Amino acid sequence: MPQITVDGEKSFEAPEGTKLVLAIEDAGIDILHRCGGIARCTTCRVEVLSGEVSPMGDEEREALETPDMIEKFRLSCQFRVESDLTVKVWGRAGEKGMEPGSRPED
Ligand code: FES
Numbered sequence: 001m002p003q004i005t006v007d008g009e010k011s012f013e014a015p016e017g018t019k020l021v022l023a024i025e026d027a028g029i030d031i032l033h034r035c036g037g038i039a040r041c042t043t044c045r046v047e048v049l050s051g052e053v054s055p056m057g058d059e060e061r062e063a064l065e066t067p068d069m070i071e072k073f074r075l076s077c078q079f080r081v082e083s084d085l086t087v088k089v090w091g092r093a094g095e096k097g098m099e100p101g102s103r104p105e106d
Pocket of ligand 1: 045077
């Protein structure tokens with residue numbers, strides 16, 4: 001099973017094919033997903049520091065908008081775990097003072 005490391009603080013295993021946002025949340029890590037996983041809010045964005053991820057799709061690219069954002073981030077609701085990953089979570093509900101949002105579909 002792929003090993004996910006988040007912000008250098010926690011590592012856990014997640015079944016291959018799991019949406020990254022769900023793998024992170026199910027590991028007990030606070031992560032925002034305000035739009036419910038439909039590539040609109042970008043609050044679920046992560047920096048992928050290492051590991052293989054699928055190419056970015058058009059919806060994800062449009063949501064991230066700017067070249068800088070596209071270069072730096074991926075939307076964790078828009079790709080599935082395929083390999084060991086090290087990521088940095090951008091938005092935590094606790095830090096931003098928001099509700100996380102409805103749970104993205106599997
Ligand atoms: S873009 Fe909104 S949850 Fe991923």
